[in-house]
Amino acid sequence: MILDPLRDLNPQQKSAVEYLDGEQLIFAGAGSGKTKVLTHKIAYLIKSGIVRPDNILAVTFTNKAAQELRNRVEKFVEKQAGFIHIGTFHSICARILRKEIEHLGYSKYFSIYDESDQRQLIKKVISDSNIDLEGFLPKNVLSRISYLKNWLTSPEDFKPRPGNRFEYIVEGLYPLYQKALKRSNAVDFDDLLLLPLKLFDKEPKLLEKYRLRYQYILVDEYQDTNKPQFLFIDLLAKKHRNLCVVGDDDQSIYSWRGANIENILKFDAQYPECRVFKLEQNYRSTNNILKAASGVVANNINRVKKELWSRKSDGDLLIKIEAESDYDEAAKIAVNIRQEILKKKRTFKDFAILYRTNAQTRILEEILRRNNIPYNIIGGVKFYERKEIKDILAYFSVLSNPKDDVSLRRILNFPPRGIGKQTLSGIDAFAVKKQLTLFEALNHVDFLELSKRSKKAVQEFIDMIKRIDDSKEKLAFEEWTRIIIDELGLRSYYKEQGGEESIQRLANIDELLNDISEFCTTVEEANLEAYLEKVSLLTNIDVWEDEKNTVSLMTLHSAKGLEFPVVIICGLNQGLFPLDRDNSEKAVEEERRLFYVGLTRAMEKIFLSSAQVRNRAGEMQYLPDSIFLSEIPKELIEVESLREGVIASKRRRYSRRNTSEVAYQGTDMPTRRKTAVRGSIVSHKIFGVGKVIEVNGMGDGAKLHINFQSCGTKVIVAKFVQVK
DNA sequence: GACCGTTCTCTTTTT
DNA sequence: GAGAACGGTC
Numbered sequence: 152m153i154l155d156p157l158r159d160l161n162p163q164q165k166s167a168v169e170y171l172d173g174e175q176l177i178f179a180g181a182g183s184g185k186t187k188v189l190t191h192k193i194a195y196l197i198k199s200g201i202v203r204p205d206n207i208l209a210v211t212f213t214n215k216a217a218q219e220l221r222n223r224v225e226k227f228v229e230k231q232a233g234f235i236h237i238g239t240f241h242s243i244c245a246r247i248l249r250k251e252i253e254h255l256g257y258s259k260y261f262s263i264y265d266e267s268d269q270r271q272l273i274k275k276v277i278s279d280s281n282i283d284l285e286g287f288l289p290k291n292v293l294s295r296i297s298y299l300k301n302w303l304t305s306p307e308d309f310k311p312r313p314g315n316r317f318e319y320i321v322e323g324l325y326p327l328y329q330k331a332l333k334r335s336n337a338v339d340f341d342d343l344l345l346l347p348l349k350l351f352d353k354e355p356k357l358l359e360k361y362r363l364r365y366q367y368i369l370v371d372e373y374q375d376t377n378k379p380q381f382l383f384i385d386l387l388a389k390k391h392r393n394l395c396v397v398g399d400d401d402q403s404i405y406s407w408r409g410a411n412i413e414n415i416l417k418f419d420a421q422y423p424e425c426r427v428f429k430l431e432q433n434y435r436s437t438n439n440i441l442k443a444a445s446g447v448v449a450n451n452i453n454r455v456k457k458e459l460w461s462r463k464s465d466g467d468l469l470i471k472i473e474a475e476s477d478y479d480e481a482a483k484i485a486v487n488i489r490q491e492i493l494k495k496k497r498t499f500k501d502f503a504i505l506y507r508t509n510a511q512t513r514i515l516e517e518i519l520r521r522n523n524i525p526y527n528i529i530g531g532v533k534f535y536e537r538k539e540i541k542d543i544l545a546y547f548s549v550l551s552n553p554k555d556d557v558s559l560r561r562i563l564n565f566p567p568r569g570i571g572k573q574t575l576s577g578i579d580a581f582a583v584k585k586q587l588t589l590f591e592a593l594n595h596v597d598f599l600e601l602s603k604r605s606k607k608a609v610q611e612f613i614d615m616i617k618r619i620d621d622s623k624e625k626l627a628f629e630e631w632t633r634i635i636i637d638e639l640g641l642r643s644y645y646k647e648q649g650g651e652e653s654i655q656r657l658a659n660i661d662e663l664l665n666d667i668s669e670f671c672t673t674v675e676e677a678n679l680e681a682y683l684e685k686v687s688l689l690t691n692i693d694v695w696e697d698e699k700n701t702v703s704l705m706t707l708h709s710a711k712g713l714e715f716p717v718v719i720i721c722g723l724n725q726g727l728f729p730l731d732r733d734n735s736e737k738a739v740e741e742e743r744r745l746f747y748v749g750l751t752r753a754m755e756k757i758f759l760s761s762a763q764v765r766n767r768a769g770e771m772q773y774l775p776d777s778i779f780l781s782e783i784p785k786e787l788i789e790v791e792s793l794r795e796g797v798i799a800s801k802r803r804r805y806s807r808r809n810t811s812e813v814a815y816q817g818t819d820m821p822t823r824r825k826t827a828v829r830g831s832i833v834s835h836k837i838f839g840v841g842k843v844i845e846v847n848g849m850g851d852g853a854k855l856h857i858n859f860q861s862c863g864t865k866v867i868v869a870k871f872v873q874v875k
Numbered sequence: 876g877a878c879c880g881t882t883c884t885c886t887t888t889t890t
Numbered sequence: 891g892a893g894a895a896c897g898g899t900c
Contacts (some may be wrong), residue, residue: 191881202881211883212890239890240890241890242890252888263888266889266890288884288885290885341890344889345889349890404888404890405890407887407888407889408888408889408890461878507887509884509887509888509889510886510887510891510892513891528890530889564876567877569876570876571876572876572885573876600882687890688890689890690889690890691889691890706887706888706889707888708887708888708889709888709889730887730888732887745888766891767886768884768885768886768892769886769892787893817893834890
C-alpha cells in the first residue's frame with residue numbers, strides 16, 4: 152500500500168512538511184515526531200514532483216538512522232527511495248572525496264585514520280621531529296589539533312599565545328602531522344569534513360556540480376553540527392536555498408568535539424528569511440517523565456524556551472535506587488529488571504541501562520551475567536578495534552593504499568617474520584632521508600646496509616604483498632579475502648600459539664570473514680575500498696542488534712535518538728554525572744542536557760541510581776548524589792530502598808571466590824580505606840566534621856582543604872582525617 | 876629478535 | 891583496573 156505523506160500529521164507537523172519557500176528550522180522537542188516529519192517531507196517532495204529523489208540530500212547522525220529513514224520513505228515512494236542521498240556527514244563527505252580528492256593531490260585510495268592510527272602517526276612525527284613534549288601527551292596534542300581543525304584554524308593560521316608552552320609545541324607539530332597524513336595518503340575524521348570545503352574553494356566547478364545535485368538538503372540533529380559541517384551545508388544550499396534543518400537545542404551534547412550550539416540558536420540570524428517551526432507535542436513519554444525532564448532542563452540558562460506536553464497519562468513515578476556501592480547498584484538494577492519483567496510483563500529488550508562513561512559497563516556486565524539477564528553492550532570495546540581484526544584491516548589498507556605507513560608499520564613484522572627493530576630503524580632512516588614512504592623504502596632494500604638475513608626477510612615480505620596484490624585483480628573480493636588470510640599466516644600463527652586467547656582470536660577472524668560475506672551480499676559495489684570505508688565510518692549504534700531480546704547498555708551519548716519503555720540511568724553521583732573535569736557553568740549545562748537526553752528516552756518508566764562508594768581508576772571514592780537528582784520535582788520521585796527482594800539479600804555476604812558461579816548476594820564490599828574527594832564529609836579529632844572543598848595530591852599525603860563546621864577552612868593532610 | 880613480567884600512567888563522551 | 895611502555899632474559 153502506498154501512503155499519503157500529508158496524512159497522519161498534527162497541524163504543526165503538517166505545516167512543517169508542506170513549507171517549501173526557502174530555509175526552514177524545525178525545533179523538534181524530544182519524542183515530537185521528528186523522524187516522522189523528515190520522512191513525510193522527503194516523501195512529499197518526491198511525490199509532488201518538486202524534487203527528484205537523486206536531488207535530495209539528507210544528513211543523519213548515524214548510518215543506522217540513515218537506513219531507517221530510507222526504509223520509512225520507501226513506504227511512500229517505493230523504489231525511488233533508493234536514489235536519495237542519505238548518510239552521516241562523514242560518509243557523505245567520504246563519498247565526495249573518493250571521487251574528487253585527486254584535485255587536492257591525494258589518491259582516491261586514501262586511508263581514513265581512526266584514533267589509534269592518529270596516535271601512532273603523531274608519535275612517529277614527534278620522534279622524527281626532535282620536538283620535546285615537555286610532559287604533555289601525544290593525546291593532548293592530537294586533541295588540540297582536532298579542536299583547531301574543527302574551528303578551521305590551519306597550521307599556517309595558528310599562532311600560539313605568548314608564554315603558552317603547550318601551544319608552541321602544537322605549533323611545531325600541527326604542520327608536521329598534517330604533512331605526514333598527506334604523505335601517507337591518509338585523512339583523519341576532521342579532514343573528512345574539511346577537505347570537501349577546500350575542494351569547493353579550489354574548484355568552483357565542483358561546487359556547482361554538487362549544488363546541482365543536492366537541490367534539497369535536510370539535516371537532522373542540527374544542534375550538534377560543527378563549523379565545517381555548517382559551512383558544508385551552507386555552501387551547498389546557498390543557490391537553491393532549499394534547506395530544512397531539524398534539531399533541539401536542549402539535546403546538544405557534542406560541544407566537546409566542536410559542535411556549535413550557535414548554529415541552531417542563530418539560524419534565524421544566519422538566514423533572515425527563514426521560517427521557524429516548533430514541534431512541542433510529545434508522543435513518547437508519560438507526563439511524569441516529561442515533567443521531570445522539563446524540570447531538570449529548566450535549570451539551563453542558554454536555551455530556547457519550549458513547553459513539551461503529552462496526551463498520555465501521568466504514568467508511574469520515577470524511581471530512585473540508592474545503593475551502597477557500584478556492585479550494589481548493579482545488583483539492585485538487576486533485581487528491578489527482574490521485578491518489572493515479572494510484574495509488568497515486560498521483556499528484556501524493553502530496558503536500556505544508560506551511563507556516563509564506558510568504564511561503568513564492567514560491573515554491570517558482571518552482575519547481569521550472574522543474574523542470567525541477557526544484555527548487549529553498545530560501544531565499549533569495539534569488534535573492529537580488536538588486535539587481530541585491526542591487523543587484518545591494516546593489511547587491507549596497505550594493499551589498497553601502499554603509502555599508508557601507519558598500517559604498514561603495524562603489520563610489517565606481524566606475524567613475526569624477522570623484520571625487527573634494528574631492520575625497521577634502518578629502513579626508516581632511509582625513508583626519512585630520501586623522503587620516501589615506508590613501502591617505497593622497502594623496495595630499495597638492496598641499497599640498505601642491512602644483514603643478509605634482514606634483506607631476505609624484507610624481500611619475502613615485499614614478494615608476498617605483490618603476490619596478494621596481483622591476486623586481488625583476479626578474484627572477487629570475498630573469495631580474495633578468504634584466500635589471503637591464510638596466505639598472510641595469521642591463522643597459522645594463532646593456531647601455533649594455542650590457548651584460550653588464540654581460540655577467541657581465531658573465532659573473531661572467522662566473524663570478520665562472515666561480516667565480509669554479508670557485506671558482499673548486501674552492497675552492490677562490494678570491493679576492498681568500500682569495505683574499508685564502511686568499517687572506518689561505522690558508528691556505535693550501527694552495530695547494535697536491536698532485534699535481539701536483550702537489555703541494552705550504552706552511554707548517554709549513544710542513546711541519542713533512541714527510545715525504550717524503561718530507562719535506567721545509573722551512576723548519578725556528583726563527579727561522575729555531572730562529570731567533574733571542568734566545573735564551568737557551560738560544562739554543567741551540557742551535562743544537564745545529557746541527562747535530559749537520557750530522561751526523554753523513556754516511554755513509561757525511569758529508574759535513577761546512585762551509589763555511595765565507587766571504584767574509580769582502582770581507587771575507592773565516596774561521591775555524593777548528583778545535583779541533577781535534586782532538580783527533579785520531589786513529588787515525581789519515589790525512593791526505592793525498601794523494596795522486597797533487595798532487602799532479602801542484603802545480609803548475605805559478597806564473596807570474591809567462585810565469582811563465575813555465585814550470583815551476587817549482597818551489598819558488603821571487601822573493605823578498603825576510604826579516599827577523600829571533593830565533596831566528601833570527613834571528621835578530624837580536633838576540628839570535628841567538615842566538608843572537603845579541594846584536594847591536592849594523592850593518597851595519604853594529599854592536602855585537603857576542608858571547611859569545618861566548627862572553625863572554617865583548614866588545610867589538613869589526608870591521613871589525619873577520617874572519611875565518613 | 877621474541878617473549879614475558881613489571882611498572883607506570885591514565886581515566887569522558889565519538890565520528 | 892587496563893593498557894602501554896619498558897627492561898630483562900632466553
